[in-house]
Amino acid sequence: MSQSTSIESKKAPEPVGHYPHARRVGNLLFLSGVGPRQRGTKAIPGVTLGEDGSIAGYDIEAQCRSVFDNVRTILEDAGARWDQLVDVTVFLTNMKDDFPVYNRLWAEYFGVNPPCRTTVEINCLPTPIAIELKCIAALD
Numbered sequence: 743m744s745q746s747t748s749i750e751s752k753k754a755p756e757p758v759g760h761y762p763h764a765r766r767v768g769n770l771l772f773l774s775g776v777g778p779r780q781r782g783t784k785a786i787p788g789v790t791l792g793e794d795g796s797i798a799g800y801d802i803e804a805q806c807r808s809v810f811d812n813v814r815t816i817l818e819d820a821g822a823r824w825d826q827l828v829d830v831t832v833f834l835t836n837m838k839d840d841f842p843v844y845n846r847l848w849a850e851y852f853g854v855n856p857p858c859r860t861t862v863e864i865n866c867l868p869t870p871i872a873i874e875l876k877c878i879a880a881l882d
Contacts (some may be wrong), residue, residue, distance in 0.1 A: 744767045744768040745767075745780070745838070746766065746767045747765065747766045747767075748762040748764075748765055748766055749762055749763055749764040749765065749766060749771075749819065749820045750762055750763055751764075751815055751816050751819040751820075752868055753819060754781060754782060754783075754812050754815045754816045754817045754819065755779040755780055755781050755812060757774065757776045758868050758869055760875070761774050761776060762870075763816045763819070763820075764816055764820050765815065765818065766881070768882070769796075769880060769882075770878060770879070770880060771817070771820055771822050771826075771873075771878065771879040771880075771881055772877075772878055773813065773816055773817075773877040773878070773879075774876070775810060775833070775874045775876050775877065776812045776813050776875050776876075776877070777805075777812070777867065777869060777873070777874045777875065778804070778805040778806075778808035778809045778812065778871055778873065779808075779812075779871070780808065780870065784850045785799075785869065786800075786805070786808075786869070786871055787805060787808040787860070788794045788800050788802070788803070788804025788805045788808070789800030789801075789805070789870060789871065789872075790872070791870060795870065796870070797811060797872075800872050801845060802836075802839075802840040802843045802862045802869075802872055802873065803843050803847065803874050804864045805871060805873050806844050806847045806869055806873060807847065808873075809873055809874070809875055810847070811852050813827075813875055813877055814826070817877075817879060821881070822832070822879045823879075824851075825855065826879040826880055826881060827852075827857040827877055827878070827879050827881060828857050828858065828878055828880045829833075829857055829858045829859075829860075829877070829878040829879050830857050830858070830859050830860075830875055830876070830878075831833060831860045831861075831862070831875070831876040831877075832844070832859065832860070832861040832862070832873065832874075832875055833862055833863075833864050833867065833873065833874045833875075833876070834862070834863050834864070834872065834873055835862035835863070835864060835865065835866060835867060835871075835872045835873075836863070836872060837861070840872060840873070841861070844861075844873065845850075850870075852854065857877075
């Protein structure tokens with residue numbers, strides 16, 4: 743069995759549970775689910791919360807850009823590059839409304855040689871976010 747190395751980024755948002763940002767096994771890097779939060783705060787880019795903590799409104803473009811930035815940060819802190827992503831699972835909470843914007847931004851961020859992708863709609867995520875990415879990178 744290959745040795746596994748846990749990776750904790752000092753720049754990416756803190757995990758919301760007991761898990762690492764990433765784990766390297768051989769030449770593969772597995773990222774835990776990555777959302778749009780920013781390190782050191784519970785505020786979520788593009789999200790407005792109601793008094794009860796529920797989502798009152800959100801900007802999917804702001805969340806997508808923040809998620810992509812967080813993924814890039816974790817990759818770089820693990821010694822990997824954006825272009826080494828080979829498979830991405832994307833979780834959206836509102837496929838009908840958010841997919842067109844997310845799909846446009848995907849093409850912007852992954853213009854050449856994009857990784858494989860699966861996009862699924864789910865009814866909620868652990869924090870009040872609309873998107874989360876689960877990524878695998880193949881390292882040189």
